Amino acid sequence: MIKDLINFGAGPAALAPSILAAAAQAIVNYNNSGLSILEIPHRDGKHFDEILAESKALVLDLAGLSADEYEVLWLQGGGRMQFAMIPMNFLAQDATAGYIDSGFWAHDAQSHALQYGNIETLCSTRESNYTSLPIVPKNISDQLSYVHYTTNNTIYGTQFAQIPECSSPLIADMSSDIFSGQRDYSRYDLFYAVAQKNLGAAGVTLVVVKKNMLDKIVRKLPPILDYKQHALQHSVLNTPPVFGIYVSLLSLRWIQQKGIKNLAAENNAKAEALYKEIERNSLLTAIVAAKNRSNMNVVFNALNEEMEHELIAYCNNNGIVGVKGHRSVGGLRVSLYNAISMAQVQQLITVLKAFENEKK
Numbered sequence: 001m002i003k004d005l006i007n008f009g010a011g012p013a014a015l016a017p018s019i020l021a022a023a024a025q026a027i028v029n030y031n032n033s034g035l036s037i038l039e040i041p042h043r044d045g046k047h048f049d050e051i052l053a054e055s056k057a058l059v060l061d062l063a064g065l066s067a068d069e070y071e072v073l074w075l076q077g078g079g080r081m082q083f084a085m086i087p088m089n090f091l092a093q094d095a096t097a098g099y100i101d102s103g104f105w106a107h108d109a110q111s112h113a114l115q116y117g118n119i120e121t122l123c124s125t126r127e128s129n130y131t132s133l134p135i136v137p138k139n140i141s142d143q144l145s146y147v148h149y150t151t152n153n154t155i156y157g158t159q160f161a162q163i164p165e166c167s168s169p170l171i172a173d174m175s176s177d178i179f180s181g182q183r184d185y186s187r188y189d190l191f192y193a194v195a196q197k198n199l200g201a202a203g204v205t206l207v208v209v210k211k212n213m214l215d216k217i218v219r220k221l222p223p224i225l226d227y228k229q230h231a232l233q234h235s236v237l238n239t240p241p242v243f244g245i246y247v248s249l250l251s252l253r254w255i256q257q258k259g260i261k262n263l264a265a266e267n268n269a270k271a272e273a274l275y276k277e278i279e280r281n282s283l284l285t286a287i288v289a290a291k292n293r294s295n296m297n298v299v300f301n302a303l304n305e306e307m308e309h310e311l312i313a314y315c316n317n318n319g320i321v322g323v324k325g326h327r328s329v330g331g332l333r334v335s336l337y338n339a340i341s342m343a344q345v346q347q348l349i350t351v352l353k354a355f356e357n358e359k360k
């Protein structure tokens with residue numbers, strides 16, 4: 001039996017059926033190697049080397065970057081590990097890093113950095129519970145060790161359309177919108193994404209870092225926390241999450257096959273259709289103003305909390321899961337990552353309409 005629920009959850013998120021089938025096959029017998037992907041060694045110069053090489057090449061190709069200039073790393077420890085590693089590596093005790101405070105994860109990243117050096121909050125919408133994006137200042141100092149921001153705020157459903165202008169090194173958490181649309185990745189000195197949203201399974205984090213950043217590491221660190229050591233060891237400093245990297249490779253192939261341009265158009269159309277229904281539906285209200293809306297995470301309310309619970313249950317009864325809002329915001333949240341099809345969005349819209357009719 002194959003899975004039959006539509007998962008609109010924010011992460012671990014839906015994966016395309018073809019990716020799940022290929023991952024399942026690899027567990028049984030990887031590429032007819034006679035071994036499961038869970039058993040293949042990571043230092044035999046064969047299967048895993050191919051997985052690593054192809055996955056890195058695909059990342060660079062999709063981002064439009066060159067291997068001469070950027071390193072691609074597959075690391076563990078999720079988003080939080082990056083929140084810590086970034087200041088550990090790049091923020092000296094007496095130096096200052098700039099943070100754009102646009103949501104829960106952006107704020108958490110900033111909190112981690114406080115332990116290592118000075119922080120300048122460049123702009124923040126924390127006071128208004130992050131329901132809109134902060135206005136990024138035009139005159140960001142070029143003396144900052146780096147500027148960190150979150151391209152898409154997974155919990156609050158806001159997404160930056162523009163890349164901040166700054167001449168200090170630019171670092172971005174792209175966990176919930178990487179490769180979902182067209183973007184000039186060459187503007188970044190480091191960007192990262194946990195895999196469990198747009199890029200595969202939990203347990204692996206993609207980090208792409210400009211090589212010249214690796215000469216700016218400010219303190220002596222245990223190798224496992226040092227970007228340069230990971231780069232020197234080609235992501236096999238320790239036993240890597242082989243299966244997770246393989247699922248990301250399958251996702252990257254799938255993205256490559258679809259084409260980012262097509263995915264971008266599809267993602268826009270999906271989000272547009274859903275926001276349109278939320279605006280039409282007499283029981284629902286979108287939380288974020290149109291100009292700040294994310295096309296990855298759509299957050300909205302029903303008339304009251306009780307109705308929200310009813311709607312979540314109604315969705316569950318109709319084969320739709322993962323629509324409950326994050327505990328810090330409440331309401332509803334529908335995540336429309338790459339793997340979600342337009343047909344699935346239409347199915348959700350049909351259910352939202354039926355719910356409205358039932359309540360009349």
Ligand SMILES: *Cc1c(COP(=O)(O)O)cnc(C)c1O
Binds near residue numbers: 078153154174175176
């Ligand atoms: C989910 C998420 C994270 C956290 O990832 P973990 O792997 O749970 O630490 C960080 N940043 C963003 C933008 C996210 O959406």
